[in-house]
Amino acid sequence: MPDAMTDAMRATASAAEIAEAVVTGKVAAAHVVEATLRRISERDKTLNAFTAVTGERAMARARTIDAERAAGRRLGVLAGVPFAAKNLFDVAGLTTLAGSKINRDRPPAAADATLVKRLESADGVLVGTLNMGEYAYDFTGENAHFGPSRNPHDITRMTGGSSGGCGGAVAGGLVPLALGSDTNGSIRVPSSFCGLFGLKPTYGRLSRAGTFPFVTSLDHVGPLARSARDLALAYDVMQGHDGNDPVCVRRAAEPTLERLQQGLAGLRVAVASGHFKRGTAPEALAAVARVAQALEVTREIEIPEAARARAAAFLITASEGASLHLPRLRARACDFDPAVRDRLLAGAFLPAALVMKAQKFRRWYRAQVLKLFESVDAILAPATPFPAPRIGQQTMQLEGAEVPLRPNIGIFTQPLSFVGLPVVAVPVPLSPLPIGVQIVAAPWREDVALRIAHVLEETKTVATPLPAE
């Protein structure tokens, strides 16, 4: 077998490598997809990342791509790249579970979600749907109905939620690319726990059409991958207006791939202080310090009232989430994951005055945060306060106090998604477990965060720890 062919078929091949090999005819898309399906059937018994594998569809798609290449069509930038989507994305013919038991009774989706279509328009190949925390109200990757997705670096540990299957599938070498969603940190948390690159774009940038919502005023969708380049590749083909998502902006696509190698020239970067240095295990601070050192960043910047922003995000999440699920809570409360049900019920009883205050604060806070970007282009912050905890773990020792685990996982992600800022999570390969750092940019400047991520990759400061082949 020629080297290029085996390279593109190995578990750790990047999306860019696979596409290059398929476009140039060094390997058939069908061979890549076959190898992927085989790996999923072998490894997913342990990782529990997938809830459905669309093998027949994937093989048919791959053969079509190969036939069209043979007929002279110029293939897209994701030619033959296998990808999977969190199971809140519609996939034609499958029921959109959103991690729940209740949704099993819904009819199968009639069409693919917009982002699935866009990745396939670039000749990517969907191979299945991924496990997630129920209705995305989760930071752990655990699921009472489908079992927890397991962290490939230590299967007794959490993948992080709610896009837990995305974390396990990409870090475990099952696929190079996954589609996730992030309401309060659900792309960035699994990226941190599993050691991946994750992009949560600016609110309104990528279409959520054909996804099962959670908190529409906070829901984002985006990719997880093993390199900044793969994020950029996928992100660029997913951009563009979509009338089927009311918040998706009318804004021309702003390609990031061509800017990826522009380096740090002209970029002003600072480390978030205050809230982002408190309530955390030493690993998170060490990871930020390592990234700051590599970028030669010494400046610190305070994001004002970040702790309050996190609290306000909690209130709005609970209240909006509960309002979405109220009919299901009334009719089928016992069919929810008990932990999710209790959070939603609590949300249903929140006084309106509190939620109004949170919304009012959000306006003020947004203005303050936007002002920061007059003097800085990117801000560094930890992604999670600690590396992946054990599955089932309920509490955590932080700064000498025992605190509940779940609500603390998102303390650093929530204040940023709260006002829709674009963030790239990058993996610092600490031992024994990786942990993520957030690169936060001004609205619509995903390119800046990706450029910095790429520099860090080039200097080997950040990298996805690779599973054994």
Next chain:
Amino acid sequence: MHIDLPEVVAEVREAFGRYEKALVTNDVDTLNALFHRDERTIRYGTQENLYGHEEIAAFRAARLPIGLDRTLCGTVITTYGRDLAVASTLFHRPSLAGKVGRQMQTWVRFAQGWRIVAAHVSIIAARGEVPGGA
């Protein structure tokens, strides 16, 4: 009523063997297929009471897939007529030093084949059972 018709015992032994293999390889699909898909199917585990196939499937999905290897001993399979059987076995695991596990299953033949309708697993202190025996 015929007890232990050889061909019926052979069928149940084969199904029992498939279950055992699926258990130690964490082949969740096969485990789920061998438990009767019905809300009246019950599995009492060592730590949990599972009522209905859905609860049993959720338990399988959540199980940590390491340290599943085990050695059976004292296995007894008895069939009653052509459609009912009881399978009882003891098991030892390296992680259960000084202890012995007990597993009892009621198997029923349905149109789709032999399925477990009730099961009970417990662990007690070992009293000289020999791993790998019988």
